Amino acid sequence: MTQHQETVFVVSAHSADFVWRAGGAIALYHQKGYRVRVLCLSYGERGESAKLWKQGKTLEEIKAKREAEARKAAEILGAEVRFFDVGDYPLHPTKELQDAIVQEFREHRPKFILTHSLEDPYNADHPRVTNFVLECRILAQAEGYPSDHAIIGAPPVFLFEPHQPEQCDFKIQAFLDITPVFELKRQAMECMEAQEHLWEYYTAVAKRRGSQAVRNGGDKSIVYAEAYQRIYPTVGSELV
Template sequence: MNKKMMVVSAHAADWCTRAGGTIRRMIEEGWEAYVLALTFGEHGESGAYWKANPDSSFEACKVCRKQEAECAAASLGIKSIEFCDYGDYPLEMHEKEIRSLTKKILDYRPSVILTHWICDPVNLDHEVTGKAVISAVNAAGMTGAVPGARPMSFLISFSLKQPCPIPSSASLKWTPISI
């Protein structure tokens, strides 16, 4: 098994607040991480930015969010982070976006994909992201989903009863969050 992990995040900072400790631990264990942020979170995830910069623009907010996410990624040892700029609140993932996500999965060929849960009544952008990832993963297993690409299979699994000890890297999770 290759040690490549893909993290698909609805907004620029979701991945570090929800999975930063896991990502850091896996990197310490020799994994390579690639983060894909579907949006910058400029509409609904940037309250502090808009409070401090009420006369700013969406473009300026995106630049700030990108810099914050890149600094957070560097602090965890993530070497690759990409932003799709699909727009948030609402995030809409249609055929074009899901095909693009499928291609990114097939190009990177991760053995693990981390993303949002598919049932999030509080933040529908997270739910849309989780469902889009499942659609893209299913398509990635089909010959012809991306012409010329070799399909790949995934086992989708999650257990609420799985023990999850808090690793020594837990404190490192707070570094990118505080940036």
Template sequence: MTTTSETPAPARGRLLVVGAHSADFVWRAAGAVAKFVKAGGEAKVVALTYGERGESGELWKQEGQTEENVKRIRHGEAERASAHLGATFEAFDLGDYPLVNDHADIERLAGLMRDFAPTVVLTHPDTDPFNPDHPVAYQMVQKARLMTSGAGVESGFRTAPPSEFLVFEPHQPELCGFVPSVFVDITEVFEQKKAAMAEMKAQAYLQSYYAERAEHRGNHARKVTGTKEIRQAEAFMRLVPNVVGSL
């Protein structure tokens, strides 16, 4: 009797996206999240704050508006947006403008990483001259990720395997030291991204901006690959090298 061996299917990956505010993941990485889930992976979105003070201007125009109600609305928007992409959503509710880099909150984020054990982590770049919260979010994620993967005395920490680490495209890439090293073709999930963006009514003015940005990056991805079928893409910058068997 002849037996044949098959190459085992790759393990399902886990994608963790951490944003300073509840809508950040939608503009910068919704397409990548949808593609990851479509390929069989699991995705979790974490918002460190709701952006209730600094990113909810449309909501504050309503008479009698309260901070707690803004948070409630923003939570619902982010949950529905995540559902469009097949991801789960969790909010830390740490308070925005300014987001504070607190040790206990880093420990909380590290605990989540140990439990979820992401294979890929996405967050903000470390520089943003116009937003005080985005670099703080990066610092928190960077520290939590190092603690999770065993920085320090490994035996003193519960660890998880090292993840890939990338930052997503900021609003002003040329002012944030962002140089794309990865393009994700989101053509087949672009309608999902649009549906997720449409949920973010507190910042509806950004929907057209990021739809156009996806078209721009799609053009760049076509130039890089010669693949004419690419229409929309998202850009990311890798912070740690990826390891391959061959080039």
């Protein structure tokens, strides 16, 4: 990492979430010269690996498979990835995990953070991680929290689109044009062989969001986009 290189964080509950939901943003910001750091809290071994369970794989085999898939996808997108293996279904963050994430934020100082939606009636792991990430951000800002690194400022937090946004009270507040990097996202998605059924689904989502981005004032060259919701307000001297 160069001295002035900014870092983007993506905190993913399961090993494939960052690919489906933020793969375009990861590839785009990598190409812009940012360091992108993905934190995978679990492998999605219990709740998101049905194909592998049906093949008779053991738990450790499934974890190894999901890690290998995620590493390959991250490499394609241009991201660093760190795995924490805290388990899923349910995913319960520990105090040790909390401190590890706070120290990650303190040491690498995120320009902004991407993570899950605040609600998801289909997957309790996702909002649990979102609230956990928001608390870690608060702790990373606290002067009294023990660390070898200085406190962080107030990095924006963006929530990436859940699988069924209409049921998750997800409000689109930003469209990110990922047209220039969509082929990389597609290649990364195809690394996630345990969830092959989602390849076409998230391709269709990206195309639909691209059309909506154009309808909301975006350039007509936009074909693919990702949708995001903000947690904190923008700050500046102009509204646009």
